Amino acid sequence: MVYRRTHQVVKRLAARRSAILAAARDAAAEGGMAAVQIAPVAVRANVAAGTVYRYFPSKAELISELIAEVSRDGLAAIRRAADAAPGPSSALAAAVTTVAVQVLSQRKLAWGILAEPVDVDVSVSRLASRREISGEIAARIDAAVRAGHLPAQDTALAATALLGALHESLVGPLAPENLDDPAKLRDAVQTVTLLALRAVGVMDARARGLVVQAVLPAKALVGA
Amino acid sequence: MVYRRTHQVVKRLAARRSAILAAARDAAAEGGMAAVQIAPVAVRANVAAGTVYRYFPSKAELISELIAEVSRDGLAAIRRAADAAPGPSSALAAAVTTVAVQVLSQRKLAWGILAEPVDVDVSVSRLASRREISGEIAARIDAAVRAGHLPAQDTALAATALLGALHESLVGPLAPENLDDPAKLRDAVQTVTLLALRAVGVMDARARGLVVQAVLPAKALVGA
DNA sequence: ATCAGGCGTGAATAGTTGTTCACTTCTTCA
C-alpha cells in the first residue's frame, strides 16, 4: 500500500461530487430535467463525461440525489416556517404558503423535481420526495385537527390533495403566465393558500386572516 | 383518372384509423403511455408498423389524437353529469365527482393522458385537454358564484387547483393503493370531492350533503 | 381481363444519449 487518500484528496473528491450535483441542479433550474444530460452537466462541472460515472453509477442515481437534495432543502424550509408559527392553524398556513412560495420561486426546478418526464426511472426518489413533504403537511393538518381547529379527516389524503392543488395551479401547464410580477405572485400564493385552508375545513373568514399572516414570513424564509 | 375512392374503401380506411387509435387507447389503458409504441400498437391493430404512418404523420400526432379523444369523452360525461343536476352547486359537485370517478376507473389511462412521461412532445394536446376540463369546472364554479352560493374568486385558478388535487390524490404516486375495493373507492371519491367543494367555499355541512347526492349518479354516468 | 394508382408491408435506417473502458495524468510514499 503506497497510496492513501490524503485529507486534501478527500476534500477534492467531495468538492467535485458537489460540483457535479450543483451543475445538475443549475441545469435543471435553467432548462428543466431535460437539460440534465450527462455531457452538458459534465461541461458545467468542468469534468469529462466519464468522470461523472466515477461519482454516480448512473444518470438515474444522479437525478435521484438531485431530487433528494432539493426535497431535503424544501422540507427544512417548510418545517422552519411552520415551527415559527404561533399555533397549529398558523403552522399549517405557514407550511402551505411556504410550499407555494418555494415552488413559484424555482418553477422549472420544481416542475422537474415533481413531474417532468425524464428518460430514466426516478419514480422512487420522486415518490420519496412527495412522501416527505406530504407527510409533513399531513402532520400539520393533524395537529390542527387535534387542537380542535379542523374537522376530523383523512389527513394523508388531504395533504396529498393540497400539494396536488398547489403544484397544478402554480407550476402546472395551466398556471398563470405572468407570475414574475411580484404582486401577481403574491396574489396567486394567497389565493391558493386560501383554497387549501378552506379545503381542509378552515372557516373562510379565519382562513383569510391566516393567509395574510403567513405570506410575508414565508417569502423571507425561502429567500434565506 | 381510373381510380377513385369508393364508399367501401373510405369506410375501410376510417375503420382502420379507428382501429389504430383504439389499439393505442387499449395499450395506454393497460400499460400507460410507455406501452404506446408504434410496433406493438400496429400489432394490436393488425397492421404493419408502416401502415400507422399512412394514418398518422408521427407518434406525437397519434398520441395527441388519443389524448384529444379521451379528453372529449371525459368532458362529455362531465357535462352530462353537471347538466343533470338540479342547481349550480349540485352541478359543481356532480362535475367534480365525475372527474374523480372517471380518473379512478381508468387510472393508468388517466395518468398517461395527464402526466406520464412520453418520449415525444405532447404538451400542446395535454394543455388543450386540461384547458377544456378546467374550463368546464371553472364555468360551473362561476355559475355557483353567480347564484350566490360561493364567494367571488378566481374561478380559473380554483378549477385548476381542484383538478390538481383530484389527480394527485387519486392517481398520483401517493394515491391510496387498494382502491380496487369499491367501498374504499367510493370513500376516496367522497373525501376528495368534499375537499374540493370546501376549497371553493361551500360550507362544510352543505358540502357533505352535495357529495352524497353526487356520487351515485356519477358512477352510473361514467359506466354508460 | 387489364392497367393505373393508391394502399399495405416490414426490413433497414437514423438519431439520440447513456455508458463503457483502454489509456493518460496525477498523487502518494518509500
Place this chain on the structure above:
DNA sequence: TGAAGAAGTGAACAACTATTCACGCCTGAT
C-alpha cells in the same frame, strides 16, 4: 525520484425505437 495505484479522460459503443421507402398487392374503372 520512481513505482504503484487512484482519478480523469473522451472517443467509441450500445440500445432503443420512431421513421422511412422500395416493393408488391389489392381495388376500381375501362
